[in-house]
Structures are given as C-alpha cells and as structure tokens.
Amino acid sequence: MAIKDLPRLCAQQYSFQPERWSCTGCGILCCSRRGACLSAFLLLLLAMLAALLALAIILGYPSRTPEAQVCVMSTNRTGFLCHDRRSCIPAHGVCDGVPTCPHGEDEDESLCRDVPWSLPSYLLAYCGDPDSWIYSDQKCDGTNNCGDCSDELSPVTACPPCGFGWWRCTPTVFKYCNCIPRSLCRDHVQHCSDWSDEYSCPGP
Numbered sequence: 001m002a003i004k005d006l007p008r009l010c011a012q013q014y015s016f017q018p019e020r021w022s023c024t025g026c027g028i029l030c031c032s033r034r035g036a037c038l039s040a041f042l043l044l045l046l047a048m049l050a051a052l053l054a055l056a057i058i059l060g061y062p063s064r065t066p067e068a069q070v071c072v073m074s075t076n077r078t079g080f081l082c083h084d085r086r087s088c089i090p091a092h093g094v095c096d097g098v099p100t101c102p103h104g105e106d107e108d109e110s111l112c113r114d115v116p117w118s119l120p121s122y123l124l125a126y127c128g129d130p131d132s133w134i135y136s137d138q139k140c141d142g143t144n145n146c147g148d149c150s151d152e153l154s155p156v157t158a159c160p161p162c163g164f165g166w167w168r169c170t171p172t173v174f175k176y177c178n179c180i181p182r183s184l185c186r187d188h189v190q191h192c193s194d195w196s197d198e199y200s201c202p203g204p
Helices: 003-013 032-058
Strands: 069-072 077-080 088-090 124-126 131-137 166-168 179-181
Touching: none
Parallel strands: none
Antiparallel strands: 069 077, 077 088, 124 131, 166 179
C-alpha cells in the first residue's frame, strides 16, 4: 500500500475529513498537519537542549558550591582563595567569626561546622601536641602560637633563621621563641635573657 493511499483508507474506515487532513482512529498511520507541526517543534526543542548540553560540556558545569582552594598571600604565606577567584585572605581569617570574602564564604557553615576537621588540610598546622593545631600561616611567623614553641622550633617545625626585622636571642617573654621584633630593641625593657636587645641589637 502506498503512502498516497492512506487518506483514502482512512476516509473509508475512520471517517476521513479532507479539509482538515485528519483521521479518526488511524493511530500512527495517519498524521495530521497539527501533529506534524508538533513533531517539528519537539525536534527543535530537543536540538536546542542538545546544543546547550554540548556547550555546558565544553565550558564546564558551573559549580554550585565551589571548592575551597589554596592561594599565596603577598607575604608568601598560605591563604584562602575566595569564590570570586580574585580575593586571597589569610588562612587564620577563615572561620574566625568575621566574614572577609566578598560573599562571606570564609564563614560558610559547611566549612566551619566542625573546626578543625571541616577545614581543608592546607589551612592547618599541628603542634607538638597532636591535639593542638594552628592555622598554617601562623607557623614560622616568630610568634609562639602553639604555646610550646613547636610551631617555631625543631624538631616539630623547621623554620628559616630570624628574618629582617627580627633579633635572635632567647626571649624572656612567652610570646616569642627564638627571636624578638627589632622594634622591641633599646626600649629600656629586657626582652632577651642576655640583655642583648638593649646592648647589642641595633634597633629597628
């Protein structure tokens, strides 16, 4: 049976209406103009969805919750890269109760719900006591952040020698470990056990 015979067959068996080109009861063998338009629309819609999917694959899917990424501060210390991919904040500024990133993601609940376990490993540094931790940018900063100087002294931490702006000595204050800021030199207050901060240190 040829395709051209379908309208006649439909007219005979299923009350074909020539003016509307439709058949009642022909099922998939009889197609109306309205059905053809609907099929064309569906094909166009599927083509558009396929094109959008291909574009998404090429460009990459946008992340609903961008993963935290490490960055390096201008001070050459570890930082937290905000979701705008431009703002780099200090590691110790994450989950400190004060939003610093433009959109506040440094205080996001998923990041801060169970500190330190919920923090990325690059933000953490552990002290001599494994139960104690500090932020990674607080290691080797000249300050006794761990309380036992394990963040500044070997064997737990290998830090470079006292840098510019610091004076090497055995401090008399708890805050420092093996160096003191030169700003404390010659201020008529003993900060080094050998008084070198008052007699040897050239000052700031």
